[in-house]
Amino acid sequence: MNLKQLSEMLGLSQTTVSRALNGYPEVNEATRERVLRAVQETGYRPNKAAQRLATGKAGSIGLVMPTAPGHYSDVHFGEFLTGLGEEAVRHDFHFVIMPADPDDEVGALRRLAISGNVDALFVAYMRGHDPRLPLLKSLSMPFLVHGRSYGIEPDYPYLDIDNEGAFYDATRLLLQLGHTRFCLLNGPEHLDFAIRRKKGVVSALAERGLELPENCTSHMSMTDEHGQFAMERFLQLPEPPTAILCSSTVLALGAIRAVTQAGLKLGEDISLIAHDDVLPHLKPENFSVPLTTTRSSLRAAGVRIAERLIGTVKQDGPFPEQELWKTELIVRASTGAAPR
Amino acid sequence: MNLKQLSEMLGLSQTTVSRALNGYPEVNEATRERVLRAVQETGYRPNKAAQRLATGKAGSIGLVMPTAPGHYSDVHFGEFLTGLGEEAVRHDFHFVIMPADPDDEVGALRRLAISGNVDALFVAYMRGHDPRLPLLKSLSMPFLVHGRSYGIEPDYPYLDIDNEGAFYDATRLLLQLGHTRFCLLNGPEHLDFAIRRKKGVVSALAERGLELPENCTSHMSMTDEHGQFAMERFLQLPEPPTAILCSSTVLALGAIRAVTQAGLKLGEDISLIAHDDVLPHLKPENFSVPLTTTRSSLRAAGVRIAERLIGTVKQDGPFPEQELWKTELIVRASTGAAPR
DNA sequence: GTTCGTTGTCAAAGCGCTTTGGAATTTCGG
DNA sequence: CCGAAATTCCAAAGCGCTTTGACAACGAAC
Known part of the structure; x- marks a missing residue:
């Protein structure tokens, strides 16, 4: 089932159906309801690839997952991803994960960006003088980093803890x-x-x-x-x-x-x-x-990062460019007075 | 930079350039080299969305990540993902991860499938009489499950351990x-x-x-x-x-x-x-x-699953439909004779 | 010299959607 | 009752790629 078939079925043009679906104002409420009902019945779903090609928007944010045969999977990565996901699911966004050799993160990031598969990029595991930062800045695609990069002027959007x-x-x-x-x-x-x-x-x-x-x-x-x-x-x-x-x-x-x-x-x-x-x-x-x-x-950071990134793509902004979260110091039994 | 510009630059038609790039035989070796060199110089990358729309192939495999505010991120999920990624990176595949409420995994899976964003589906955390199985079978899209579903005839492709x-x-x-x-x-x-x-x-x-x-x-x-x-x-x-x-x-x-x-x-x-x-x-x-x-x-299972899934999409097959891996029993110090 | 494969190339037709620029139709103030 | 504005809809032009079908150009074969 595609737009054309659906519109023929309804006796409307593709334009009208498309507009009804995307919430444009110039369509009669009665017509819109008819369309919506037909969508329900037929289970029509727009083809994402076509949508993307037409709009340039993908509804997805990209990230690079460092991985290689000898590379340990990081518990922290999974936890963070869960946070991202929790927020993304609320906006019908998804992630495109590009696995990459840790030695080629810059290359992977570039490929991901120009693949046209994503609307925004997310980057973590920041290093001092991180080489990905210049790339990201040159890319004219929204991005957000988790952490900062020591030694580089912090003039990029980030979320970090203190x-x-x-x-x-x-x-x-x-x-x-x-x-x-x-x-x-x-x-x-x-x-x-x-x-x-x-x-x-x-x-x-x-x-x-x-x-x-x-x-x-x-x-x-x-x-x-x-x-x-x-x-x-x-x-x-x-x-x-x-x-x-x-x-x-x-x-x-x-x-x-x-x-x-x-x-x-x-x-x-x-x-x-x-x-x-x-x-x-x-x-x-x-x-x-x-x-x-x-x-x-870490998970809360993931939620917030997804929120900002998706908001930027949807132009829901404005968001603060930079956030620095304080940590809590919680005292339990593993600390005590120094032995003498 | 898109195909049209590139081909104009080279004085060739889009057809020829496209064929040169995709390794079709009916193009002169000299021409192909010229094209390849131009790609190097210009940094041209085909637009994935367009490619997908034209071919129907996405170069990606989809999976649903169960997630919700109260839902724990699972260490096992991250580890498995790393395995998938390790293999995917070798084939220039990526993942589309759709986060979904654990209560709506069937729905999420369906949406993922008909979104046209993925070539194949992967499913894990199988349950007894798993409702996703009938859906998957009806979907006419390659899939592979990790585990099996107790109570359902095992006539679907799976990889499981014994x-x-x-x-x-x-x-x-x-x-x-x-x-x-x-x-x-x-x-x-x-x-x-x-x-x-x-x-x-x-x-x-x-x-x-x-x-x-x-x-x-x-x-x-x-x-x-x-x-x-x-x-x-x-x-x-x-x-x-x-x-x-x-x-x-x-x-x-x-x-x-x-x-x-x-x-x-x-x-x-x-x-x-x-x-x-x-x-x-x-x-x-x-x-x-x-x-x-x-x-x-778990990670090795991930690698193997990605291998099979990608192979199926690329028609590199044939793969065994079902695999059941034996586990090893490794004796260390936590077992001893029963106390009397 | 005509015919027939090969080989290398191209124009054009989609793929399924959004969006522009009108064109009908209706509404309404004067 | 008329002209203008508002409303509702449509045809068609892309988006960037692949692929089909056709066409020159060129030897080889008859």
Whole structure:
């Protein structure tokens, strides 16, 4: 069933039917109802490809999914996607996901953009001096980034959380509890959030005249294995840390295993604060020792990003160009006074 | 830059350029090279929407992502998607993801199919008597399901793992170790895999004249919280179990917490076998007591499914209609002889 | 020298929709 | 009752691509 058949059936022109369907004012209400009823009965659906070709609008937003044989799927990615989806479904939008080798994200992004398959682009996992940003700016297609890119003038639309502030606050809390030996379990070094979180820690420490030694920070992709491994190394230092900052509850999972296996008690011998993306399957309050966390829902960010992106495409705006969300610092049992 | 401009630039007709690009034989090699070079220089990309409209092929496979405000994002979904993506990227395919309310998956699937946006459909989280199956069959569009639908004649293309066999074998192992009191922590009751796993357990027990009482099985969505909660209940039974079967390592995470908090030792007081989907962030060998598991990689399934689906669209076939993968039973420290 | 394949190219007809620019028809103020 | 404005509808022109059917041009075969 296509427009032509439908219009013939109704004895109307394609124009009128099309207008009736798309809510244009210049069509008689009675006619519109007749059309709508016929659509119901026949189950007619406009062909999206044709619609797209005619309007240039696709009703979809594009994103690149980094993937490769050795590449781990990231829990955070799935959670974020759910948030995007939750909002998209309300507007009858969908996503076009272009899987791409992590080494070719720029190329994949460009291909996605000029494929004509999407109205807007979304980009995450920002890095310092991210090479995708110049591309995006040159593309004349709406886009939104999750995070920011350290070292690049923030003159692009983004939504980010205050990573630096979060880890600054967390570090301050641990300092107030009397801790002086800190370690940081961070995400991959080149990622923007990792850079900023480290800055937060460093500047809080600096206020007390303390430093974060190189051998007390660890950059890695955020799996529990890596967390365990890094923590084990930290515990073997001549002066092991009493305070741990952790970029993810997933990393914390492994780190805590190392702590426990070393016979140490979390919240007594060692205090730990992790950043909590509110992953539904990994709640900090469910850890055997509930975790003190800096919290910001990844999923909520997804919802908001979809909202802005779709709004931009539909010209529902205006939206603020940039948003910086504060995180919450939630104290639970994994932090305590420094042992003496 | 579009075809028309490109062909004018080259002094050729659109036909010839199109053919040169799509590898048709009736074009002079020299001409083809000229065209290819011009494409390089101009960065011309065919408009996908137009291509789709003309050919009817979209180069994409569609899937429905269940999502709603209260709906948990599922780790398994992300992992599976990564597998799909890994294969898709090799063929320059992409996914169209339609987010949908879990209550309206049938509707979403139909809309996706007739939107003309996809060449093939993929469906997962199969249920018993799944209502999507009749729809899919009536749709005259290639599809593939992950899992099967208990109660429906398996005359559709699927890829599944031998859930029943896996849990039969696992149960047998525990029986051989002398266990007699079993509990099953299963996924949601209506899901096909849950039905089959339960069957596996029940039939292994039946061979020894044992039964699986109703109050010793628990159906729930697979989060660690639920695992913990269910396990706590089991441990309060008048005759608590010594052998636990668990449909996911995520559930096991919670269950083990309950076991530990009850002061029991895993692998001594209680034996546990979980199904392992090979989630990269949750490796059974990294549990404080390494887990005995039935293993089958969700991601590998994703790769294979994409391979079959894309192959079907491209007519690269023939592929087997149905595949049933065996799982591996891997013994680690969480299973031991029944306490006496 | 005519006929017949080949080979390389092209013009034009869609694919199913939106939208422009009118053309009928109705409404209404004066 | 007339002309103008408002209302309702339509024919046709794209959107950018693929594909069909035809047509030169050129040897080879008779």
